[in-house]
Amino acid sequence: MSGVLSSSIGRKVAMAASAFFLMFFLLQHFVINITSIFSPETFNELSHFMGTNPAVQFVLQPVLIFGVVFHFVMGFILEARNKKASVKYVKNNGAANSTWVSRNMIYSGLVILAFIVLHFIDFWIPEMKYKYIDFLPESPNRYYEELVHKFHSPIRTGAYVASFAFLALHLLHGFKSAFQSSGMSAKRAAKLETVSKIYAIGIPVGFIVIALFHHFNQH
Amino acid sequence: MNMNLKLKIWRQNGANDEGKMVDYSISDVSPDMSFLEMLDVLNEQIISEGGEPVAFDHDCREGICGMCSLYINGEAHGPDRGITTCQLHMRKFKDGDTIYIEPFRAKAFPVIKDLVVDRSSFDRIQHAGGFISVNTSGNTQDANAIPISKHAADEAMDAATCIGCGACVATCKNSSAMLFVGAKVSQYALLPQGQVEAADRVKNMVAQMDLEGFGNCTNTGACEVECPKGISLDNIARMNREFLKANI
Numbered sequence: 001m002s003g004v005l006s007s008s009i010g011r012k013v014a015m016a017a018s019a020f021f022l023m024f025f026l027l028q029h030f031v032i033n034i035t036s037i038f039s040p041e042t043f044n045e046l047s048h049f050m051g052t053n054p055a056v057q058f059v060l061q062p063v064l065i066f067g068v069v070f071h072f073v074m075g076f077i078l079e080a081r082n083k084k085a086s087v088k089y090v091k092n093n094g095a096a097n098s099t100w101v102s103r104n105m106i107y108s109g110l111v112i113l114a115f116i117v118l119h120f121i122d123f124w125i126p127e128m129k130y131k132y133i134d135f136l137p138e139s140p141n142r143y144y145e146e147l148v149h150k151f152h153s154p155i156r157t158g159a160y161v162a163s164f165a166f167l168a169l170h171l172l173h174g175f176k177s178a179f180q181s182s183g184m185s186a187k188r189a190a191k192l193e194t195v196s197k198i199y200a201i202g203i204p205v206g207f208i209v210i211a212l213f214h215h216f217n218q219h
Numbered sequence: 220m221n222m223n224l225k226l227k228i229w230r231q232n233g234a235n236d237e238g239k240m241v242d243y244s245i246s247d248v249s250p251d252m253s254f255l256e257m258l259d260v261l262n263e264q265i266i267s268e269g270g271e272p273v274a275f276d277h278d279c280r281e282g283i284c285g286m287c288s289l290y291i292n293g294e295a296h297g298p299d300r301g302i303t304t305c306q307l308h309m310r311k312f313k314d315g316d317t318i319y320i321e322p323f324r325a326k327a328f329p330v331i332k333d334l335v336v337d338r339s340s341f342d343r344i345q346h347a348g349g350f351i352s353v354n355t356s357g358n359t360q361d362a363n364a365i366p367i368s369k370h371a372a373d374e375a376m377d378a379a380t381c382i383g384c385g386a387c388v389a390t391c392k393n394s395s396a397m398l399f400v401g402a403k404v405s406q407y408a409l410l411p412q413g414q415v416e417a418a419d420r421v422k423n424m425v426a427q428m429d430l431e432g433f434g435n436c437t438n439t440g441a442c443e444v445e446c447p448k449g450i451s452l453d454n455i456a457r458m459n460r461e462f463l464k465a466n467i
Contacts, residue, residue: 004462004463004466004467007425007426007429007462008395008397008425008428008429008433008434008435008436009425009458009459009462009463010462010466011435012435012436012459013459013463078435078437081434081435082392082393082394082395082434082435082437084326084432084434085325085326085327085393085394085395085432085433085434086324086325086326086391086392086393086394086434087324087325087326087394088324089290089293089321089324090227090229090240090319090321091227091292091293091319091321092290092293093292093293093294094293094392094441096293096294096298096444097294097390097439097440097441097444097445098392098439098440098441098444099439102437102438102439102440103392103439105437173438176438177437177438180438180452180455180456181436181438181459182459183456183457183459183460183463184456185453185456185457186451186452186453186456187453189456
């Protein structure tokens with residue numbers, strides 16, 4: 001078992017496992033955020049639960065941070081190893097046999113990494129400061145106002161929209177690729193094509209709608 | 220109509236030489252020539268001018284041996300599908316075209332000379348487990364007496380058609396050998412004769428693949444597209460399953 005993670009296949013499977021975890025997290029994040037469009041009360045309620053539940057705060061949150069860091073670190077390790085294994089051609093026609101997104105996961109990933117840094121600065125760090133540094137009293141109705149306030153800036157909203165577009169590109173290849181790396185046959189993975197596209201396009205477009213909705217509905 | 224072509228060919232005098240693209244012109248090329256025949260004509264021209272001919276690999280010239288390599292205009296085996304370079308014909312090009320010809324490139328495929336690369340890393344992976352140990356004492360069971368489903372036999376045969384040319388490595392942006400190793404693992408894993416040693420085989424072949432310095436598969440699917448024998452990505456997925464089964 002110890003040799004598995006040091007092998008090329010083991011690293012692929014570990015990358016896929018962290019991808020599955022992050023895709024599940026993204027789905028639940030989306031489900032909570034989309035409620036902010038329809039019902040600020042529901043959004044506040046769910047956010048209050050996520051922000052105060054000890055299991056979420058002290059078990060799931062560290063696991064999530066580990067998952068995010070692991071996915072990025074493993075991505076960089078794989079990229080470095082692949083660069084080391086390859087030699088550049090004078091003329092290479094990559095478009096003849098593969099999609100742009102599949103060949104450029106590292107770049108879409110880097111944009112997503114930059115977005116996560118921005119997202120942490122915008123929401124996670126102020127939240128940690130509020131609760132665990134300033135020890136301010138919990139206000140169950142503050143979440144919706146904080147969210148709307150963040151999307152006041154057109155620059156920040158634009159950055160979020162652009163990042164979600166790159167997230168879609170990343171998922172368009174990553175969703176199917178995770179299944180294939182885990183050993184699912186290409187034929188079965190092909191059957192997931194529709195689900196893959198719905199997830200890869202639907203979730204980021206949903207996040208874009210949320211960002212634009214709050215930007216254009218400032219009060 | 221015969222063609223006049225410009226060729227940009229990688230010339231490299233040994234593994235330690237830096238190498239560079241050198242320009243050549245060739246005229247009166249018949250569209251019915253194979254690509255390798257065109258290179259033969261070019262070499263005759265170079266020799267008649269007192270130069271050193273371009274070194275390139277070839278053997279059977281009928282798409283079976285996997286010896287001919289070449290990265291032509293940015294694609295392994297050139298701009299056609301399901302063929303090796305010896306099966307590529309000049310009718311795929313137009314008069315006045317410039318054709319880039321490079322060796323298969325990967326750290327695990329070092330250049331020996333010009334367009335000839337050392338693919339012995341594939342041999343070493345095969346030696347690590349790409350075989351079955353059969354008792355040949357005279358009491359060996361007749362293979363035909365072992366029932367095998369048509370589906371498994373067909374899939375094993377499809378995997379076994381891999382000729383080990385290395386186009387999968389050459390075309391992969393990561394120089395991954397997983398399609399080749401996946402095919403070799405699969406052709407045995409699908410048959411009862413190969414299942415006895417399946418765990419050791421996949422562990423040893425993957426370990427040797429990693430030792431040779433090939434990259435990691437990122438499922439771009441380029442290898443499957445460029446493979447002259449149409450080896451499916453399913454073989455990589457099967458190898459991953461076999462590897463996990465053997466280790467967990």
